[in-house]
Structure formats: structure tokens, C-alpha cells
Amino acid sequence: xxxxxxxxxxxxxxEHVHKEFPGGIVAVRDLSLTVExxxxxVLVGPSGSGKTxxxxxxxxxxxxxxxxVRIAGRVVTGLSPRHRNVAMVFQNYALYAHMTVRxxxxxxxxxxxxxxxxxxxxxxxAANILGxxxxxxxxxxxxxxxxxxxxxxxRAIVREPAAFLMDEPLSNLDAKLRVEMRAEITHVxxxxxxxxxxxxxxxxxxxxMGNRVAILRQGRLEQIGTPLELYERPVNxxxxxxxxxxxxxxxxxxxxxxxxxxxxxxxGCRIPILPxxxxxxxxxxxxxxxxxxxxxxxxxTEDARDSEHGIIQATVARTESLGSELLVYLSLNSDVTSPPxxxxxxxxxxxxxxxxxxxxxxxxxxxxxxxxxGAAIR
Amino acid sequence: MIRFPAAQLLRIVAIAAILLWSLAPxxxxxxxxxxxxxxxxxxxxxWLPHHxxxxxxRSLLGGSGDFRAGGTVSESGAFTHALWNSxxxxxxxxxxxxxxxxxxxxxxxxxxxxxxxxxxxxxVATTVVPVFTVVIALFGFLADAHLIDRKLGxxxxxxxxxxxxxxxxxxxxxxxxxxxxxxxxxxxxCTRWQAFWHVALPQMRSxxxxxxxxxxxLVWGEFLIPLLLTSTxxxxxxxxxxxxxIGKYTTNYPLLAAAGVLAMLPPTVVALVLNRHIxxxxxxxx
Numbered sequence: 001x002x003x004x005x006x007x008x009x010x011x012x013x014x015e016h017v018h019k020e021f022p023g024g025i026v027a028v029r030d031l032s033l034t035v036e037x038x039x040x041x042v043l044v045g046p047s048g049s050g051k052t053x054x055x056x057x058x059x060x061x062x063x064x065x066x067x068x069v070r071i072a073g074r075v076v077t078g079l080s081p082r083h084r085n086v087a088m089v090f091q092n093y094a095l096y097a098h099m100t101v102r103x104x105x106x107x108x109x110x111x112x113x114x115x116x117x118x119x120x121x122x123x124x125x126a127a128n129i130l131g132x133x134x135x136x137x138x139x140x141x142x143x144x145x146x147x148x149x150x151x152x153x154x155r156a157i158v159r160e161p162a163a164f165l166m167d168e169p170l171s172n173l174d175a176k177l178r179v180e181m182r183a184e185i186t187h188v189x190x191x192x193x194x195x196x197x198x199x200x201x202x203x204x205x206x207x208x209m210g211n212r213v214a215i216l217r218q219g220r221l222e223q224i225g226t227p228l229e230l231y232e233r234p235v236n237x238x239x240x241x242x243x244x245x246x247x248x249x250x251x252x253x254x255x256x257x258x259x260x261x262x263x264x265x266x267x268g269c270r271i272p273i274l275p276x277x278x279x280x281x282x283x284x285x286x287x288x289x290x291x292x293x294x295x296x297x298x299x300x301t302e303d304a305r306d307s308e309h310g311i312i313q314a315t316v317a318r319t320e321s322l323g324s325e326l327l328v329y330l331s332l333n334s335d336v337t338s339p340p341x342x343x344x345x346x347x348x349x350x351x352x353x354x355x356x357x358x359x360x361x362x363x364x365x366x367x368x369x370x371x372x373x374g375a376a377i378r
Numbered sequence: 379m380i381r382f383p384a385a386q387l388l389r390i391v392a393i394a395a396i397l398l399w400s401l402a403p404x405x406x407x408x409x410x411x412x413x414x415x416x417x418x419x420x421x422x423x424x425w426l427p428h429h430x431x432x433x434x435x436r437s438l439l440g441g442s443g444d445f446r447a448g449g450t451v452s453e454s455g456a457f458t459h460a461l462w463n464s465x466x467x468x469x470x471x472x473x474x475x476x477x478x479x480x481x482x483x484x485x486x487x488x489x490x491x492x493x494x495x496x497x498x499x500x501x502v503a504t505t506v507v508p509v510f511t512v513v514i515a516l517f518g519f520l521a522d523a524h525l526i527d528r529k530l531g532x533x534x535x536x537x538x539x540x541x542x543x544x545x546x547x548x549x550x551x552x553x554x555x556x557x558x559x560x561x562x563x564x565x566x567x568c569t570r571w572q573a574f575w576h577v578a579l580p581q582m583r584s585x586x587x588x589x590x591x592x593x594x595x596l597v598w599g600e601f602l603i604p605l606l607l608t609s610t611x612x613x614x615x616x617x618x619x620x621x622x623x624i625g626k627y628t629t630n631y632p633l634l635a636a637a638g639v640l641a642m643l644p645p646t647v648v649a650l651v652l653n654r655h656i657x658x659x660x661x662x663x664x
Contacts, residue, residue: 059561059565060564060565061561061564061565080564081561081564081565082564082565082566082567082568082569084565086565087565088561088562088565090558090561090562091558092556092558093558094556094558094559094561094562095559095562096559096562096563096576096577096580097559097580097581098580098581098583107563107566107576108565108566108567111566111567111568111572112567155562155566159566
């Protein structure tokens with residue numbers, strides 16, 4: 001197990017980590033994950049997926065039931081938080097309300113017995129990086145949300161920790177500030193270079209900030225990869241539905257073949273299946289499958305080319321113009337029980353609510369899933 | 379014409395009644411303390427003294443030997459000594475209760491250890507035991523330890539009777555505080571104790587202020603326990619000392635009233651100073 005790879009000497013390594021709370025609630029199941037030095041890995045998943053528990057186990061705030069945690073090549077599984085050399089940014093910032101910003105940022109250094117002059121210098125340096133020099137003498141209660149966030153970051157970076165942990169640090173900020181801080185955290189991370197584990201439930205944050213993204217569901221790692229890998233090649237229905245906004249359309253379909261003609265039937269429409277996909281789909285011929293269509297892979301019929309696009313007929317239930325694009329919510333045929341279909345069309349597309357319309361489907365970009373296991377067929 | 383809705387009128391009447399109920403005895407006490415014995419005993423009753431005087435206060439605080447109070451002579455300095463007894467017992471008890479209650483309440487709220495719940499509720503359950511059911515046994519214990527008629531004995535009893543309640547209050551207060559700052563402190567290199575000292579304790583400041591006020595008021599007003607466990611002026615607090623001004627045949631009412639007014643001052647000052655925190659704790663915003 002102790003391969004002398006770079007991560008085991010410098011990064012964060014979780015090996016077969018398992019967490020069971022008293023009462024038999026399993027929060028994390030057999031999780032193995034590596035954060036390379038200089039890498040930012042985002043742990044993302046719905047609430048209750050165990051992502052915060054993972055972070056807390058790395059920090060030492062939660063015990064590990066089984067498995068091993070290593071930071072910078074050192075086994076820290078049984079160590080107390082203070083011996084792990086880990087910095088964490090909390091969701092609600094967790095600032096020390098009775099101390100000034102300067103004392104907040106310098107607290108860890110003071111606890112470590114760093115000389116006063118050095119504390120002063122390093123706090124100034126951290127404040128400078130984050131642009132909070134003029135706030136150093138204030139108390140946290142006098143700061144705005146964004147400023148508090150910066151102080152929390154300052155408290156983390158001043159220590160030059162072996163690993164960085166962030167627990168939904170942006171979720172208490174408004175939308176505009178969130179975008180700003182997203183860029184800032186990425187910038188600071190590049191500058192500091194410590195391996196970072198970042199927890200969020202917001203897939204946009206995950207996609208924009210992570211070098212790699214790990215998707216958790218019910219304590220299990222569903223998939224880990226670069227944001228593009230997760231988007232392009234989701235391993236199952238859960239990942240497919242979680243990554244991408246608006247979410248991927250997942251439609252129950254029937255796969256049929258007659259000679260050289262392969263097609264999936266969805267709500268009475270036949271969608272041809274191109275030869276490259278057929279090998280994997282072979283066992284499912286004549287059976288039900290789940291057909292995945294990303295909203296951005298649907299086009300209006302004017303933009304559809306016969307060779308590349310199949311056609312779906314549907315009724316326009318609702319439209320939402322976002323200015324730059326048009327979201328069209330469709331229902332297949334008159335079948336009210338069929339799941340709605342979301343299409344992301346060019347903003348100039350002319351569609352009217354309530355009308356029956358034809359939508360082009362990019363045949364190169366179809367996703368297929370096993371309806372029983374949810375696993376991708378490819 | 380000003381018109382009050384019925385509910386508001388009822389509220390005003392209720393508040394007035396409560397005020398009258400609680401303030402009238404105090405007002406009567408203050409007036410009596412400024413009167414002479416003749417004024418007090420005049421028939422028909424006089425609501426205000428003919429000649430207001432501070433003689434009763436002078437006698438209590440200065441301890442003029444010739445001022446006869448019922449069957450008891452106001453000995454020189456006896457009352458001030460009783461005040462001092464009360465104050466020292468109150469300060470020592472409050473300090474000890476705070477130390478024990480804060481550390482225990484915090485530990486029960488934050489640390490995980492086997493039997494935590496059972497132990498906590500076992501301690502809290504002792505608050506429902508009326509003290510007079512154990513007072514005989516307590517007397518025996520203290521007698522064996524030679525702590526009868528000693529201030530230390532009273533302090534120990536107050537600590538044991540009041541700490542469970544105080545610990546319970548601290549526990550609930552700590553439960554309301556966010557855990558993250560303490561966790562941040564642990565990650566910043568603190569031991570559990572340092573995180574408590576540097577981060578948790580300052581957060582609990584206003585809760586502790588409110589708790590101190592509650593303890594002061596409880597301990598200062600305690601009557602039954604000191605009555606049973608003290609016998610001489612060496613250790614008697616004011617609550618037990620004052621009734622001794624009531625004589626078998628006559629009672630010096632101005633002196634009695636003045637003693638009551640003086641005894642009321644320290645807790646009043648504490649309550650006024652810490653009022654803001656008490657309100658904060660009661661409304662859960664501290």
C-alpha cells in the first residue's frame with residue numbers, strides 16, 4: 001500500500017476510510033482518495049452524502065472507524081487536530097468573535113509560540129494577499145460576510161499548512177460575491193500550493209474550481225475525475241444527473257434493432273443510434289434503457305442536420321429566457337406522466353408555449369444507462 | 379377620549395397589580411426605616427413619619443450601644459459583621475459554583491465520554507430534592523467535619539445544592555453556542571483545555587455574567603440552611619441575623635426595617651448591573 005508516489009509524501013491520502021456513527025449510521029463507506037500536492041479536489045454531493053464527514057476526518061475532528069488518513073506522508077489517523085498541521089475554512093467562518101482580525105489571523109502562530117515580531121510580519125503578509133490590511137484592528141462583528149470570509153482564509157494561509165480543508169466556504173455569500181471569492185480562492189490556492197480538499201454541494205463551484213471533482217452519494221465515491229471527464233463520461237445516472245446545469249434529461253426508452261437499423265423509441269419518437277455505440281448496447285437490444293440527453297445537445301429543427309440529428313416531437317410546456325439562451329421545457333407527446341424534457345436553445349429560437357414542436361437531438365452525444373443498475377452503458 | 383382595547387387594559391391592570399404586590403412591602407420598609415418607634419406605633423396609623431430620621435441606619439452601621447431593639451441590643455458592629463458574613467459567603471460560594479458548574483456544564487455539553495447522559499441527568503435530578511429532606515443528614519456530616527457555625531461549612535453546602543442547577547444552565551448555554559470556533563482553535567494548535575480557555579470561555583461571557591447574578595441572588599437570600607447550620611454571630615449571614623431584632627415582647631420596627639433595606643441593597647446592585655445579561659440569557663441571545 002505504501003507506494004512512494006508523490007501524494008504519499010506530500011498530499012492528502014485517504015485509504016479505505018470508513019465512518020460509522022454510534023447507532024449504526026454509516027456516513028462514509030470504503031473511501032479511497034488522493035489529493036496531489038498543489039491540487040484542489042472538490043468533494044461534491046447532495047446533503048447527507050458524507051462529504052463534510054470526510055473533511056472532518058481529515059482534520060481530526062471526527063474519528064475514523066476503519067482505514068487510514070495520511071497527510072504529507074505521515075499517518076495521522078489517530079492524531080489530534082493540532083498535530084496534523086491542517087488548516088480549515090468553515091462554512092460559517094468560525095472566527096473568534098472576541099478577538100480582533102489581527103489576533104484571529106495570528107492565533108495559530110501565537111499558540112505555536114512564534115515570536116511576536118514574526119507573527120506581526122506574517123499576519124501583515126497574509127492580510128496583504130487577501131486585501132484586508134485596513135481591517136486588522138476590527139472585530140469580526142464589524143465585518144461584512146465577504147470580509148469575514150477573507151479573514152477565515154487569512155487564518156488558514158498564515159500557517160503554511162500541509163493541507164487545506166474548506167467546508168462550503170462560499171455558501172453564506174450572495175451570488176455576486178460568491179463568483180468573486182471563487183476566483184480569489186483559486187488564485188490563493190495557486191499561490192500557496194498546498195493540497196486542498198474543498199467541500200461543496202454546488203456543482204458550478206465544483207466544475208469551476210476543482211482540478212478534479214469527486215462525487216459522493218450516501219458515503220460512497222461515485223466517480224472522481226476532471227470536471228470535463230465527469231461531464232463527458234459520467235459513470236452512472238447519479239453523476240450524469242448531478243453534473244451539468246440544467247441537469248441531463250433522462251428518458252425511459254426502448255432499444256430495438258432491425259438489421260442494420262438501430263433505434264431507441266422515446267415517447268413514440270424514434271432516435272437512431274450511430275454504429276459506435278452499438279457494441280456496448282448489444283446486450284440491451286429489445287430491452288428498456290435510460291436515454292440521457294444534455295439540454296445543450298438539443299437544437300431547434302432549423303439548426304438540425306439530418307445526418308447528425310434525430311428528431312423528437314414534443315409540446316412546449318414552458319419557456320424561460322435567460323437573455324443569452326432560451327430554456328424550453330417540453331413534454332413528450334400528450335403523455336403527462338412522461339418526464340419533462342429540458343432544452344437549451346439559441347436565444348433567437350421562436351417557440352410558443354402550448355405548441356407542438358420538433359426538436360433536433362445530437363446523435364453523437366447520446367448517453368445510455370442500464371435502467372436497473374443505473375450504470376452507464378459504453 | 380383615549381380608548382384602550384380590553385386586552386391592553388387587562389395588561390395594564392395586571393402589571394399594576396404585580397408592581398404593587400412587589401414594591402409595596404419595599405416602600406413600606408423604606409418608610410418604616412425612616413420613622414421613629416412612636417410613629418410606627420401611633421394609633422391611628424401614620425403612613426408618613428412626622429419626623430423622618432436616619433437613626434435606625436446610624437445605629438445599625440455605627441452600632442450605638444444604647445439603641446435597644448426589642449429584647450436585643452444592637453451590639454456595636456454586629457450588623458455590619460453579619461453583612462460581611464453574607465458577602466464573604468456569597469463571593470466564595472459564587473466563585474466556587476461558577477468554577478465547578480462552568481467546567482462540568484461545558485464538559486457535559488461538548489465532550490463525548492461513556493455514561494455522559496446518565497451522569498448528567500443524575501446530577502441534574504438532585505435539584506428536585508428539597509433541601510430540608512437532607513438537612514438533618516447534612517448537619518451530621520458538617521458536625522463530624524467540625525464545620526457547624528463556620529462560613530466554610532455554609533459555602534460547601536451552597537456549592538453542593540446550587541451547582542447542579544448552575545451546571546444545567548451552563549450546559550444549555552454551551553449547547554446553543556456554535557462548536558466551529560472551538561474546532562478552529564483545535565486546528566490552530568490548541569489543546570482541548572486551551573480551546574476552552576481561549577475561545578469557548580470568552581464566548582460564554584454574557585452567559586456567565588447572567589449565571590453569576592442568579593447564583594448571587596440565590597445564595598444571598600438563603601435562609602433555612604444558615605438558620606440550621608449557624609449558631610453565633612461569627613458566621614450568621616444577614617438573613618438569619620435580621621429576625622433576631624424581633625423581640626419577644628417588643629420589636630424595634632424602624633431598626634428591623636432599616637436592616638431589611640440594607641440587606642436588600644447588594645443583590646439589587648448586582649441585579650441592576652447584570653440585568654442586560656440576564657435578559658440576554660433568558661431570551662437565548664446572549
